[in-house]
Amino acid sequence: MASESNAKSIFEKSRKGQRAYSLPKSDSEFDRFQPASDLLRKTEIPLPEVSELDLMRHFSSLAKKTIGIDTHFYPLGSCTMKYNPRVNEQVASMPGFSKCHPLAPDETVQGNLEVADNLIRGLCELSGMTAGTLAPNAGAQGELTGVLMIRAYHRKRGDFHRTEMLIPDNAHGTNPATAAMAGFKIVSLKTDSQGNLDPDHLQEAISERTAGLMMTNPNTLGLFDVNIAKASALLHKHGALLYYDGANLNAIMNIVKPGEMGFDVMHLNLHKTFSTPHGGGGPGSAPVLCNEKLAPFLPVPRIVYKDGKYTTSSDFPDSIGRISTFQGNFAVCVRAYMYYLLHGNYGLRSVSEAAVLNANYLKKKISAIVTIPFPRFCMHEFVISTEKYLADGIKAYDIAKRILDYGCHSPTVYFPLIVKECMLIEPTETESKEMLDEFAGILENIVGEIKSDPDILRGAPHTLSVARLDEARAVKCPIFRHSAANENPSIQGEFYE
Ligand SMILES: Cc1ncc(COP(=O)(O)O)c(C=O)c1O
Known part of the structure; x- marks a missing residue:
């Protein structure tokens, strides 16, 4: 007690x-100096x-x-709360990394520049892109970098009339927000009954004003958009570019590459795909990768490898400029590089396969008690709707709060916005079958409570401070x-x- x-x-x-704790009395010369009395x-x-x-x-x-990934099952769809292997922490805390000063001259930090450059090259290989930067400190900042690069590309060609960005109605809120920050007008695209981008609406929305399309695939419904190749051919035919929100790359690593789907520029959320820690909003890191066409517009300073030496250079006249300080959140990048090396290309593919298998297993297990609005094969996450329990006076929010009493974090609620009373469930690849069975059992118990004692849900959680x-x-x-x-x-x- x-x-x-x-x-x-x-x-x-x-x-x-x-x-x-008390500090010993100081005998230092320095302590005899007193600051001006008005500063005391x-x-x-x-x-x-x-x-x-x-x-x-x-x-x-x-x-x-604290409810965290180290203590609780955490199926927070779209946020990918997967285990952060401790070996990443050990490597990142090695003094060569942790004590490196950001202003250290290039010739004294060759090893660290090599790590950063290798990470960019590895991520390019994984995504089918050719160049990149580690500078952005969050997914949203990566998006801003990418759309500014798209803007710079069109301006360089004299295409000043391209002022519209197409964004599906199921997109993460950061997509329209960053496109608007870069000065674009947002044109929202409908989702069809299968959960894909509506091809007819896409055709109607494209015009000579279109600068690009921002989307993630798998999309935020956890579904792979099978029309992506046709959509990207159509956009390119009209002179527009494609931005890939790489938040969901963890479902397709070494299975399909964004570059092969026709995307021109993208960001990656390292915490989602590469297991770096994330909570309370940070520490974020979102490398941006692009194809040959957009490489001249990448932010500076960039890492250049020439004659066996690494240097950082700002000598790129078409660059969009600086997007953050130095080479981004380097300590997070070291953790991601460790994860990348530990798994290798085959290992990363099996990470994605396990994430998709876990999501489909759990979806099937709970399909008798909740509605699955898009019943086709899902990727690493899936949407459920609890709309049918509104008749009992119970909302998705009440169910989410009751899940906390059973010792699990709740899934994401009310996102994506296009499904009523929805929850977005992402078990991630690191959970065991036993844990998934236990979570399915918890949901079954809660559905039983809706019938026997709905007030227990309305007042939940009962066990937290x-x-x-x-x-x-x-x-x-x-x-x-x-x-x-x-x-x-x-x-x-x-x-x-
Ligand atoms: C699909 C998608 N895009 C973009 C973001 C934004 O990333 P950040 O929170 O790092 O800015 C997220 C974050 O959860 C996301 O799920």
């Missing part, structure tokens, strides 16, 4: 004068004061409350101050005003 003391926050445990604090820093043991318990109990948050308010007006900070005079101060 949790003791009362463990339930208290660190602010409530704070007692004036308690210390977890007027009040004490309002930090909680606790013993080392209380501090330890505080962080350990916070860690226990917080239940139903106002998610919009939590994002728009977050309150980071603990209420005890207001009450405890020893931790009052300007920091909280």
Whole structure:
């Protein structure tokens, strides 16, 4: 049983004068210098004061409350929460990588530049592209890089009238957002009854104003768009380019390449396909890869290998310029490179095959209790609809919250937007058959509860420290101050005003 003391926050445990650690008195010359008096604090820093043991318990109990891939099954569709192998961490923490200064001269970091260059080359081989950059620090930033390159390509040719970007209605929200940031007008394309891009609507939407099409394949319904070759031929015939949102490459590695499908430029979310850590929004990394046509527009600085030496160069006059600092999130790239080397091309193919097998197995297992809106063979993820339980007063959201009580993270809810009361389930390749069976059993139990005790779903979760948050308010007006900070005079101060 949790003791009362463990339930208290660190602010409530704070007692004036308690210390977890005290620094020895300094005898350094430096400490004799005093900053100007107007720069000195007027009040004490309002930090909680606790013993080392209380501090330890505080962080350990916070860690226990976390729901993460290391503790829970996490089938969060579209987000690909797969296991992060520890060997990646060990390699990334080697001093040659972790202590390397970003401003170190090229000749002193040849090994690191080689790793970055090898990763770009490996990713090009995997995706059927010819050149790339590691600079972007998130999928959305990768998309922005790619669409800016498309814009630069058209402008270079004098095609200033190409102002429209075609985007399927099931796309991830970052696709229209980044295209709009780059100044494009968004033209939304319909999905047909099979879950593919509607070919008739595509034909109608293309015009001399079309700059390109942004899409992912498999799409966000977890379905492979079988018309992609025809669609890309049509776009190219009209002088437009294709952007591949590579967030879903983890379903097709070494089975089919985006370059072979006709895509011209793409990004990869390293955490999804290459098992790098991801949570709370980072640390992100999204290499951008492109074909010969778009290579001159890649961001700078680029890595150049010549006469047995690596250098970084900004001497590319058609480049879109800098997109982030240095060579991107290098520590994340090292982890991805490790994963790439460990698996090799054959291994990566079996990663994708296992992801697809797991998704199809789980889909079949639960198809009797939920609606499968697109019953064809799925790729690494699939959509279900729980619309039929609205008649019992239960929404997809209630089911998702109840799943938490059974010790699993919930799947993604209400995305993609085109399916009512939907959940997007992505088990990933790292889960065992036993875990998938257990999750199917949990969903069966919950469906039983809808009939026997629906209130238990409406009030869920019952086992976590917080239940139903106002998610919009939590994002728009977050309150980071603990209420005890207001009450405890020893931790009052300007920091909280
Ligand atoms: C299909 C798809 N595209 C783009 C993104 C955006 O990636 P990021 O969150 O790294 O910006 C995601 C993220 O989940 C995604 O699933």
